[in-house]
Amino acid sequence: MFELRTTIRMKRLLVLLMLAFTATGLLAQPAPYPTKSIRVIVPTVARTPIDHATRIIAREFIEAWGQPVLVDNRAAGDGVAAQGMVANAQPDGHTLLMQSTAFVTLPLFSKLPYDTGRDFTPVARIASSSLALVAHPSLAAASVKELIALARRKPGAVSYASYGNGSLTHLAGDVFGGLAAIRLSHAAQRDVPQALGEVMAGRVQMMFLEIAYALPHVEAGALRALATTGRVRSPLMPGLPTLAESGASGYELALWFGAFAPAGTPAPIVERIAAELARILEAPGMDRRMLEQGFEIAWLPAAEFQRFVRGEAQRLSALVKKAVGSRQ
Incomplete structure (x- = not known):
């Protein structure tokens, strides 16, 4: 009789342990995601x-x-x-x-x-991706080396647009000016279309722009591409040199x-x-x-x-x- 009661108690204990492990497992399940938009x-x-x-x-x-x-x-x-x-x-x-x-x-x-x-x-x-350094065709520089020479002759006369203070396009111009030892004028705009519009109209001479944005305007002759910002050339513009190749040693963005x-x-x-x-x-x-x-x-x-x-x-x-x- 004692052995029977012991066996029953052991079975009850095993059932309780199984229930406890099951409950713990359910609680440990991650919440469903996503549950809404x-x-x-x-x-x-x-x-x-x-x-x-x-x-x-x-x-x-x-x-x-x-x-x-x-x-x-x-x-x-x-x-x-x-x-x-x-x-x-x-x-x-x-x-x-x-x-x-x-x-x-x-x-x-x-x-x-x-x-x-x-x-x-x-x-x-x-x-x-890389950015492309693009310029209005009226800019008297057909290469990065010519651009650097122009900016050194006329400090602050060459301007670049960005789509906002602290944006990557702002940093791109700031770092380029520093590494090339030239002084550029920063013309911050509200957004990409406004910055691009200023350069397309010739009110600002150049900017750093996403390649997907730049490519159709470069192909149409509305903008001139001078270089890209990456460590290696872009597959979208393989014939265009990087800034590091073009006179801004150490440039990579x-x-x-x-x-x-x-x-x-x-x-x-x-x-x-x-x-x-x-x-x-x-x-x-x-x-x-x-x-x-x-x-x-x-x-x-x-x-x-x-x-x-x-x-x-x-x-x-x-x-x-x-x-x-x-x-x-």
Whole structure:
């Protein structure tokens, strides 16, 4: 009888343990995601290369997850406002930021109402590109060397447009001026169309511009391309030298973009978004679709992207200090 009662108690204990493990397992399951529409904030006007690339990805998100995906263009304030919206959003993965190199350049030129290192979670790097240095045809310089010589003869007379203080196009001109030991005049504009319009009209002589934007205007003869900003030549303009080849030794600046979430977004959600982005970018034909927007796929998962962002912030900060020091 004693053995029977012991056996019954052991069975009850085993059942309780199994129930406990089952409950623990259920509690440990990650929350379902996504459970509602996803808002992807893009800090540029519509129809920019990053906007087009984001919309390509957004359509794939919809197909995969069956939830609406809203691409929300917020170009005001040089991208500061857009980043602030994401920094203050609920950290549940339903608000994302698609931001470029400006994520690390904005703090170099502006005091921000948030901390880019503390208030965001880098999710994945998606793609990268070079910029093209383009000039109005009236500029009396057909090459970078001629441009440098002109700017040295007439300090401050050559102007370059950017689409906002702290933008990559601002940094590109500032660093170029520093490394080439020339003084350029910065003409900050509200956005890409306005900056491009100023150069096309000849009111500003040149600018650094996304290659996808520049290419049709260069081919039409409305702009003259002088160089690209990358470490190697762009596959979209293989005949165009880099700035480093053309007299600005040590110049290397890439336009990359990636996905960011608010700080505190649960790691399983960050990993799921990153995994879905990886699947999308590996799909047949996606490399061609990205190249049509001027980008080459440059995938990095969350942990590597976080390290990359920290490294870029340090590298570009040092580059700006070097450029400033060379002008003094």
